[in-house]
Amino acid sequence: MSDAHVHAAAHPLADGHGLAADHGHAHHPAxxxxxxxxxxxxxxxxxxxxxxxxxxxLFFGGLFxxxxxxxxxxxxxxxxxxxxxxxLPGLINTxxxxxxxxxxxxxxxxxxxxxxKATVNWLLATIVLGTVFLGIKVxxxxxxxxxxxxxxxxxxxxxxxxxxxxHEEPAAVGHVTTMGPDELERTTQLFFSLYxxxxxxxxxxxxxxxxxxxxxxxxxxxGRFDSEWHAPVEMTGLYWHFVDIVWIFLFPLLYLVExxx
Amino acid sequence: xxTPVFPAHNYLSNxxxxxxxxxxxxxxxxxxxxxxxxSAFFFLGGLFAVGIRLELTTPQGDLFQPDTYNKFFTLxxxxxxxxxxxxxxxxxxxxxxxPPMIGAKDLAxxxxxxxxxxxxxxxxxxxxxxxxxxxxDTGWTFYTPYSATSSNSNVxxxxxxxxxxxxxxxxxxLNFIVTVHRMRAPGLHWFKLPLFVWAHYATSLIQVLGTPxxxxxxxxxxxxxxxxxxxxxxxxxxDPVLFQHLFWFYSHxxxxxxxxxxxxxxxxxxxxxxxxxIFGYSFVAFSSLAIAIFGFIVWAHHMFVAGISVYSAMVFxxxxxxxxxxxxVKVFNWAATMHRGSISFETPMLYVxxxxxxxxxxxxxxxxxxxLGTDIHLxxxxxxxxxxxxxxxxxxxxxxxxxxxxxxxKIFGRMYSEFWSRISAILVFAGFNLTFFPQFLLxxxxxxxxxxxxxxxxxxxNVLSSAGASILGLGYLxxxxxxxxxxxxGEVAGNNPWGASGLEWRTQSPPLTENFVEVPTDxxxxxxxxxxxxxxxxxx
Numbered sequence: 001m002s003d004a005h006v007h008a009a010a011h012p013l014a015d016g017h018g019l020a021a022d023h024g025h026a027h028h029p030a031x032x033x034x035x036x037x038x039x040x041x042x043x044x045x046x047x048x049x050x051x052x053x054x055x056x057x058l059f060f061g062g063l064f065x066x067x068x069x070x071x072x073x074x075x076x077x078x079x080x081x082x083x084x085x086x087x088l089p090g091l092i093n094t095x096x097x098x099x100x101x102x103x104x105x106x107x108x109x110x111x112x113x114x115x116x117k118a119t120v121n122w123l124l125a126t127i128v129l130g131t132v133f134l135g136i137k138v139x140x141x142x143x144x145x146x147x148x149x150x151x152x153x154x155x156x157x158x159x160x161x162x163x164x165x166x167h168e169e170p171a172a173v174g175h176v177t178t179m180g181p182d183e184l185e186r187t188t189q190l191f192f193s194l195y196x197x198x199x200x201x202x203x204x205x206x207x208x209x210x211x212x213x214x215x216x217x218x219x220x221x222x223g224r225f226d227s228e229w230h231a232p233v234e235m236t237g238l239y240w241h242f243v244d245i246v247w248i249f250l251f252p253l254l255y256l257v258e259x260x261x
Numbered sequence: 262x263x264t265p266v267f268p269a270h271n272y273l274s275n276x277x278x279x280x281x282x283x284x285x286x287x288x289x290x291x292x293x294x295x296x297x298x299x300s301a302f303f304f305l306g307g308l309f310a311v312g313i314r315l316e317l318t319t320p321q322g323d324l325f326q327p328d329t330y331n332k333f334f335t336l337x338x339x340x341x342x343x344x345x346x347x348x349x350x351x352x353x354x355x356x357x358x359x360p361p362m363i364g365a366k367d368l369a370x371x372x373x374x375x376x377x378x379x380x381x382x383x384x385x386x387x388x389x390x391x392x393x394x395x396x397x398d399t400g401w402t403f404y405t406p407y408s409a410t411s412s413n414s415n416v417x418x419x420x421x422x423x424x425x426x427x428x429x430x431x432x433x434x435l436n437f438i439v440t441v442h443r444m445r446a447p448g449l450h451w452f453k454l455p456l457f458v459w460a461h462y463a464t465s466l467i468q469v470l471g472t473p474x475x476x477x478x479x480x481x482x483x484x485x486x487x488x489x490x491x492x493x494x495x496x497x498x499x500d501p502v503l504f505q506h507l508f509w510f511y512s513h514x515x516x517x518x519x520x521x522x523x524x525x526x527x528x529x530x531x532x533x534x535x536x537x538x539i540f541g542y543s544f545v546a547f548s549s550l551a552i553a554i555f556g557f558i559v560w561a562h563h564m565f566v567a568g569i570s571v572y573s574a575m576v577f578x579x580x581x582x583x584x585x586x587x588x589x590v591k592v593f594n595w596a597a598t599m600h601r602g603s604i605s606f607e608t609p610m611l612y613v614x615x616x617x618x619x620x621x622x623x624x625x626x627x628x629x630x631x632x633l634g635t636d637i638h639l640x641x642x643x644x645x646x647x648x649x650x651x652x653x654x655x656x657x658x659x660x661x662x663x664x665x666x667x668x669x670x671k672i673f674g675r676m677y678s679e680f681w682s683r684i685s686a687i688l689v690f691a692g693f694n695l696t697f698f699p700q701f702l703l704x705x706x707x708x709x710x711x712x713x714x715x716x717x718x719x720x721x722x723n724v725l726s727s728a729g730a731s732i733l734g735l736g737y738l739x740x741x742x743x744x745x746x747x748x749x750x751g752e753v754a755g756n757n758p759w760g761a762s763g764l765e766w767r768t769q770s771p772p773l774t775e776n777f778v779e780v781p782t783d784x785x786x787x788x789x790x791x792x793x794x795x796x797x798x799x800x801x
Contacts, residue, residue: 034367034444044369044443051435055473062477062507066492074498151497152489186491187498193490197481 030229042231049235053242060201060246067194067253074187081157081191082257084149089136090255094247096136100129101244107220108237111230116223119233123217126240130210137203150196151189158185195254202250205243212236265755267674271771286371287774292357293672294378295348300741302344302385307734309337314696314727320720322713330713331398332414338401343423344385346653347430347515349661350522351437351468352381355461357672359437361765361776362455364446364784369439377432384426391415391422400711402512405493405504409485417486424479427472430518434468437461446764448784455763455787456545460525463549467514467521467556475511478504502567509560517556519653521549523660524591527616530663531595533761534610535602538788541594548587555584565636574633581631588624592617607759608679611686612663619655619693623648626701641711644704647697655693662689662740669744670758674771675751681743688736695729762789 028038035041071078107122148156158181216236219225225233272289276282282290312333316324325333356374360367368374391397397419399408408416441454441462482504484490491497493504532539539545561569561577595617604610626648629635639645666686670676699722704710708719715723757766762785768777 032371034365034369034371040443044439047442048370048373048435048439051438051469055431055435055469058470059473059477062474062481065507066481066503069500069503070498073500077498151491183498186496189491189497190499193484193492196490197484197492201480 028229030224038228042229045231045235046238049238053238056205056242060198063194063198063201064249064253067198070187070190070194071257074190077184077187078191079258080184081149081188081195082255083259084147084157085195085255086140086143087255087259089140090251093133093136094251096129096133097244097247100126100133101241103129104237104240108230108233111220111225111233112227114227116220116225119220119225120217123213123220123233127210127213127217130206130213134203134206134210137199144192144196149192151193155189155192156185157188157192198250198254202243202246205246209236209240209243212239265753267753268769268771268773270773271674271769272774273673273771275774284375286367286375288356288360288368288371288374289672289772289774291374291378292353295352295356295381298378298382298385299345299348299353302340303737306337306340306345307737309333309340310730311734313337314730316713317715317723318720318727320715320717320723325713327713328398329396331400331711332396334711335397335400336392339388339397339419339423342401342515342519342653343426344381344388346519346657347426348381348433349519349657350526350664351433351461351464351518352377354526354661354664354668355437355457355464355522356433358668358765359440359458359461360444361768361772362458362763363441363444364449364764364777364781365440365444366775366777366780368436369444370436373432374436377429377436380425380429380432384422384424384429387418387422387425391418394418402508403479403482404508405482405485405501406495409482409493417483420479420483420486424476424483427476427479430468431472431476434465434472437465438469441465446780446784447782452543452546453784453787454546455525456528456539456542456549457522457525459546460521460528460549463553464518464521464525466550467518467553471511471514471518471557474507475515478507478511481507502564502569505564505567506561509563510557513560513563514553514556516649516652517552519657520660521552523616523657523664524549524552526660526664526667527595527613528591529761529763530609530613530667531598532788532790533667533759534607534613535599535604536760536790537598537602538786538790539594540597540600541590542787544590545594548590551587551590552584555580555587559584559631562631562636565633566640578631578633582628585624585628592621592624608682608686609663609667609759611683612659612666612689615686615690615693616656616659616663618690619651619659622698623651623655626651639704641709642704643700643708643710646710647700647704650697650700655697659689662686665740665744667759668765669747670754671765671770671772673748673751674754674769675747676754676758677740677747677751678743681739685736685739685743688732688739690736692729692732692734692736696726696733697729699723699726699729762787 031038031041035044103122103125107119107126110118110122144150148154213236216232219232272287275287276285282294285291285294312325313330316322316330316333322330356368359365394415397412397414397416399412399414399416403416403420408420441458445454481490481492485492485494491499493499493501495501528539528545559577559581561573562581565574565578626644630639630645630648666677666682703719703722703726706719708715754770756769758770759766764781764784765772767781
């Protein structure tokens with residue numbers, strides 16, 4: 001908590017500059033008037049971004065809390081519903097998203113080392129990968145609509161036994177199923193509601209991220225960033241990695257419940 | 262003594278016309294925008310309160326239909342909580358004062374600051390739309406399953422409005438946290454900060470950590486209502502009590518969003534008008550953080566009768582008591598500050614006295630409600646209504662008004678009428694007690710909240726309460742008049758009309774857009790009221 005001392009030393013006012021009369025030396029064009037130095041501006045931005053990500057953790061946290069509660073109450077319904085989801089698209093998306101985090105990190109690195117062209121290219125690669133993710137997500141959603149797996153009036157869910165559990169008594173699966181088919185159909189709606197809210201909000205964050213990436217790419221193309229000022233690329237990166245991490249949690253929680261059976 | 266001159270160059274004169282206000286990035290102008298908009302919402306919320314108190318003057322439901330009455334108390338609650346109390350002190354006084362108090366030119370993110378005001382306004386527009394479209398009747402708490410499936414009123418637009426206004430609150434908190442960390446003048450370390458800043462820092466932590474949770478809760482409610490999803494719906498296995506947990510995880514700390522900044526104001530006023538350094542500075546500073554932390558682990562005391570387990574209820578009861586400790590630390594330290602101080606009785610200090618009385622009663626009755634046994638009896642009665650009005654209105658609004666009277670000369674550079682402002686402070690205190698004290702008795706006798714009718718024997722106390730409300734209303738209207746009058750005709754205030762010690766009093770009133778001509782470098786200890794300093798301040 002002693003950060004005031006840190007930038008007090010680097011503070012231009014500490015060596016006698018007045019506010020009105022400190023235009024003797026050239027400022028970086030990106031320096032906003034209410035900051036004294038570029039490092040102060042950058043530190044403020046990065047701290048702000050981390051605080052924002054903290055709010056995002058709590059935002060998604062409410063959903064994870066609801067998920068945990070209902071999963072422990074209705075495990076059979078969650079397992080049955082999860083098994084009805086195709087794994088492959090989700091798996092591809094996981095790989096795509098991790099790859100996009102790599103390209104994002106490379107663009108941050110390129111902006112730090114004054115490589116304008118590389119910055120732009122890595123950012124464009126990130127946009128492409130993000131768009132691929134969303135495209136696959138659209139396919140998955142369409143599939144849910146086709147199978148009436150969207151909660152609401154037209155919801156239908158018939159538990160199709162997987163190859164390993166065909167014709168087995170429920171007790172042999174590992175734990176006792178106490179749910180009849182009606183109750184299963186009702187409570188799987190909890191799973192699919194959470195599925196849509198969680199992946200929907202995640203996709204919304206991706207869309208926002210892609211819009212920001214376009215703006216950042218344009219700014220990078222115009223040569224706004226250099227080794228001294230690249231905070232926007234850095235902060236977009238933080239945001240993008242966060243969205244990536246949310247997916248890393250969503251994938252196993254939604255796609256992989258009880259798959260080992 | 263020279264008569265002070267109104268400074269020709271200041272933040273108000275720097276740019277004219279609507280555009281210069283609506284596109285401003287100056288934290289002081291944004292504070293004024295907030296002042297105007299929250300005052301409008303306060304007035305609107307007050308109108309609904311007038312309706313409630315009129316209906317309750319008679320035992321029969323003779324003024325409104327029952328569902329109209331439901332909409333009145335719902336809208337009163339939603340507007341006052343989300344559109345007045347939560348933004349009040351931070352968005353107006355905090356916004357205006359934190360940068361000059363820490364010797365900065367602006368908040369860390371001026372554009373985000375403006376965005377937060379726009380989000381507030383957009384959220385407000387959704388709520389106003391819902392009012393025009395027929396209102397909403399769920400109570401401000403939006404409990405499911407009623408709000409999700411049964412209510413035929415405009416739940417979705419209001420929920421959306423509250424959701425958007427929540428982000429305005431998050432962004433204000435984020436801005437304050439970064440500003441306090443990164444924008445302090447050289448040499449201004451944490452323990453030289455005014456306690457007002459500490460209180461806002463603690464408040465911001467709650468805003469940043471709590472508000473996203475209510476936001477996601479509203480999203481879940483919204484999907485249930487708009488798309489027929491199942492999250493809290495008991496017919497499909499959902500748990501309405503989960504909604505209550507998530508809602509109160511934010512909404513209990515939200516009470517501290519309302520009261521903590523007011524506590525910060527009180528620390529400033531007590532010290533200034535006692536001419537004495539605050540007693541136990543670091544205890545008062547850390548008690549703000551303690552309240553913010555304890556505030557997050559007491560939420561289930563709203564749910565003692567909602568079917569939670571007895572053991573968790575006992576734990577939450579115990580934890581709720583613990584909030585009393587940091588609150589009492591503050592009150593005792595203020596009392597110790599005043600002890601042998603050189604106390605004066607200007608209007609802001611009158612509000613402090615009012616605050617002491619109301620906060621004490623509000624806080625102590627909170628202990629009744631944290632006690633499991635008594636809460637079973639008092640739950641959902643007028644006792645609860647009286648208790649939270651003593652905290653949120655008696656505490657938070659007294660702090661807000663005291664602060665507004667204290668910093669008004671700084672914000673607009675002119676003094677208001679001391680005579681009328683004292684009258685209004687006394688009216689507010691008397692009217693408030695007459696309105697809400699009878700409600701403790703009503704609740705104790707068993708009158709439930711949220712009904713438009715009641716048995717005949719409750720009428721005397723209800724009439725007293727309504728009579729008090731009209732005095733209170735007058736007390737709130739008076740400042741609107743003399744403040745408006747002072748803008749043009751008030752005496753020029755000068756830099757430091759109260760002889761106060763904070764950095765914000767070192768600059769002109771109203772301040773320059775950059776706040777200071779030169780960023781102050783000789784930072785004194787906070788609340789330096791040595792006899793010499795006081796003598797010199799009085800000469801200025």
